[in-house]
Amino acid sequence: MLSWHECSSKDELDQQLADFIAEQLSTAIATRGQAGIAVSGGRTPAGMFKALRVKELDWSKVFITLADERWVAPDHTDSNERLTRENLLQDKAAKATFVSQVSSAATAHEGQQEIEARLAALPSPLDVLILGMGDDGHTASLFPDAAELEAACTSDALCAAVTPPVAPHQRITLTLPTLSKARSVIVHITGESKKTLLQNALLEQKPEAALFPIRRVLNKATAAKHIFWAA
Numbered sequence: 001m002l003s004w005h006e007c008s009s010k011d012e013l014d015q016q017l018a019d020f021i022a023e024q025l026s027t028a029i030a031t032r033g034q035a036g037i038a039v040s041g042g043r044t045p046a047g048m049f050k051a052l053r054v055k056e057l058d059w060s061k062v063f064i065t066l067a068d069e070r071w072v073a074p075d076h077t078d079s080n081e082r083l084t085r086e087n088l089l090q091d092k093a094a095k096a097t098f099v100s101q102v103s104s105a106a107t108a109h110e111g112q113q114e115i116e117a118r119l120a121a122l123p124s125p126l127d128v129l130i131l132g133m134g135d136d137g138h139t140a141s142l143f144p145d146a147a148e149l150e151a152a153c154t155s156d157a158l159c160a161a162v163t164p165p166v167a168p169h170q171r172i173t174l175t176l177p178t179l180s181k182a183r184s185v186i187v188h189i190t191g192e193s194k195k196t197l198l199q200n201a202l203l204e205q206k207p208e209a210a211l212f213p214i215r216r217v218l219n220k221a222t223a224a225k226h227i228f229w230a231a
């Protein structure tokens with residue numbers, strides 16, 4: 001099942017999505033005693049993070065990680081961890097446990113095993129997955145045309161190292177199997193061009209390996225899928 005939630009402004013989107021996520025985290029805590037969520041980075045989620053961090057829920061039982069990370073120091077401007085620490089892990093959400101996906105290893109490939117071990121301690125499957133989508137149809141750090149894409153889509157591991165063909169920085173990404181097992185999959189996008197891209201991606205009739213990565217995740221995910229969008 002895939003539902004579109006169209007909001008009339010970015011502020012409304014941030015609030016509605018934060019309400020929706022908070023509800024899902026609360027349900028997970030009530031049902032299983034804890035909640036695991038993977039959030040995305042990039043330019044889109046900061047406003048939603050600020051709306052989510054003040055929600056009344058037992059944040060001490062929430063484990064937060066990333067759908068993907070850029071292989072940069074955690075204080076780098078491009079770090080998804082930095083974005084998450086500055087915008088989400090504040091106020092009430094400061095009590096949550098954050099699982100970082102970067103280490104001092106020189107490359108993402110060299111650091112992958114350490115990140116894998118950290119991720120193994122998270123609730124599995126994840127209760128909530130928030131995906132962004134790039135203008136090239138990438139999601140998490142599953143980039144079209146990346147040399148490691150197929151490995152990251154078929155791996156038994158929780159995470160994979162990826163070198164984007166064009167975008168900066170090596171990445172760690174949750175693998176397609178890990179992403180697609182989440183109990184709830186939410187795509188958070190803004191702007192007309194991303195809406196059109198996603199609509200087209202959902203209509204494509206191509207072999208699996210040629211589909212946009214966002215479509216591959218949505219195809220494989222068996223949970224309810226929700227797209228939250230505003231212009």
Ligand SMILES: O=C1O[C@H](COP(=O)(O)O)[C@@H](O)[C@H](O)[C@H]1O
Pocket residue numbers: 039040041042043044045067068069070080131132133134135139140141167
């Ligand atoms: O590189 C990344 O890009 C995507 C999309 O980001 P946006 O800036 O277009 O919102 C993001 O979902 C991902 O986490 C990030 O590492």
